[in-house]
Amino acid sequence: MTRIIADISVSLDGFVTGPDPGPANGLGDGGDGLHAWAFSEDPEDGRILREAAARSGAVVMGRRLFDVVDGPWGWDDETGYGAGEAARPGFFVLTGSAPAAVRLTDLDWTFVTTGLADAVAAARVHAEAESARAGTDLDVVVMGGGATVASAVDAGLIDELTLHLAPVMLGSGTPLFSAGAPRTLVQRRVVPTSTATHLTYDVR
Template identity: 75%
Template sequence: MTRIIADISVSLDGFVTGPDPGPDNGLGTGGEALHTWAFSEDPDDRRVLREATARSGAVVLGRRLFDIVDGPNGWDDTTGYGAGEVGKPAFIVVTSSPPETVRLADLDWTFVTTGLPAAVTAARERAEAASSTSGKDLDAFLMGGGATIGSALAAGLVDELTLHLAPVVLGSETQLFTGGAPRTLVQRSVTSTSTVTHLTYDVL
């Protein structure tokens, strides 16, 4: 069955970017440390990345994150989704208005203007269709940014939460959790590597 999985790297003090993020500095000052694990040669880091990419039938992201990854300093052949792992799922972008042009035109982009729940529904449908085509169970991933994942958790749209807890304190900027109703989590797995601690929870 297709699950909705929120998957994001976070600092020890709960931030998903460092100070002063922007189009030319997407992760903010010091924020690159959050994603060191994605480019690590540690076998457990590679396994976590490979398994998540292989499970991705569709991916949801917010408009600000899209503008960064599609911008001139965004994704390329070595830094795209999965950081070099094989796989190009459908990408669903939550936005009030679609962009006029897309630089990464070789990827499958859908722009949803009717809100986050509609985008999650579209991603689930795309992942289910991909599952039928491939013959294996695929999931829909929310890759961020932080506001998108926080809103999805608050709205009860998430089945599973995966945090990649990086050993860095960023001090300020984009927080992952900013309030809202309490959520009950059930820990499923913990994998510690040389670069990060991978935490997976079921969201009840």
């Protein structure tokens, strides 16, 4: 069964970027430590990354994140979805309007202008079709940015929340959660590694 999974790295003080994020500074000032686990040599970090990439049938992201990953300082042959794992899911970008051009033309981009629920619904259809072709269950991964993940949780669109809790305190930046709808979480897994604590919750 296809599940909708929010998956994001966050600092101990609740930020998903440092201050002043932008296309040339995607994680903001001091934010590189948030994703150190994705490039770690710790075998548990590697397993978590590989399994997440392998289960991805479709990915949802917001327009600001798209502008970072598709920008000149964004993803390349060594750094991409899954930090270089061989994952080629369909990407669904929540945006007010489609961009005039796309740099990463080897990836499957769909631009959704009718809201987050429609983006998730379209991604689910894609992931279910990929599941049928692959003969295994694949999921929709809502990868960010923070506002997209928080909005999806608030809207009740998320089945599972995975947080990669990095041992850094950024002091300011882009918060993951602020005031939002109350949700009950059921803790399913806690995996501590040398670079992060990986937390998985079912969202009720």
